[in-house]
Amino acid sequence: MPDQEYKFNFNGSAAYDVRATAVPRPRPARLPEEKPLPQAKHHPKPRLAIAPLAVAGLLVVAALLLMVVYSYVQLYEATDRAGELTQQLSAAKAATEKIRSTYESRIDLAQIEVRARELGMTQPSTRQTVYLNIVGADHAEVLQVDRRSFAEKAWDALTGSFNGVLEYFH
Numbered sequence: 001m002p003d004q005e006y007k008f009n010f011n012g013s014a015a016y017d018v019r020a021t022a023v024p025r026p027r028p029a030r031l032p033e034e035k036p037l038p039q040a041k042h043h044p045k046p047r048l049a050i051a052p053l054a055v056a057g058l059l060v061v062a063a064l065l066l067m068v069v070y071s072y073v074q075l076y077e078a079t080d081r082a083g084e085l086t087q088q089l090s091a092a093k094a095a096t097e098k099i100r101s102t103y104e105s106r107i108d109l110a111q112i113e114v115r116a117r118e119l120g121m122t123q124p125s126t127r128q129t130v131y132l133n134i135v136g137a138d139h140a141e142v143l144q145v146d147r148r149s150f151a152e153k154a155w156d157a158l159t160g161s162f163n164g165v166l167e168y169f170h
C-alpha cells in the first residue's frame with residue numbers, strides 16, 4: 001500500500017468531501033530537506049537629503065559671486081574708457097602744440113612794432129612797472145599713480161573681499 005494514491009471524485013465545480021472518500025496514503029519515513037531559496041542581496045540605497053538652508057546659502061553665494069564679477073566687468077570697462085579718453089587727450093594736446101607752434105612761427109615781431117607805433121603805442125617806462133609781493137607758502141601735491149596691472153588689482157580686490165568676509169564671520 002505504499003504506492004497508493006488518493007483518488008478524488010469530483011463533479012464539475014462541486015467538490016466532494018475529500019476526507020470521506022479519500023484513502024489515506026502512508027507518509028514517507030523521512031521528509032526531504034528544505035532548500036532555502038536564494039535570497040537576492042538587497043542593499044537599500046541611501047537617499048540624499050538636501051537641506052533647504054544649504055541651497056539658499058549656495059544661491060546667495062552664487063548671487064554675490066555674480067555681483068562681484070559684474071562689478072569687475074564694469075571696472076574694467078571704465079578703466080578701458082579712461083585709457084581711451086587719455087589717448088584722445090594726448091592726441092588733442094599734440095594737435096594744440098602743433099597749431100601753437102605754427103601760429104608762433106608766423107608772428108613777425110618787427111611788423112608788430114611798426115603797427116604799434118602807427119597806433120601811437122610806446123614802450124613802457126620804469127615808472128609803469130609794478131611789482132607784486134604774494135604772501136603765503138607755495139606748495140605742490142604729488143599724486144601717486146597706481147601702476148599695477150588689471151589682474152593684480154583684481155586679485156587684490158578679490159582677496160580683500162574674501163578677507164572682509166572672513167573678518168565679518170570671526
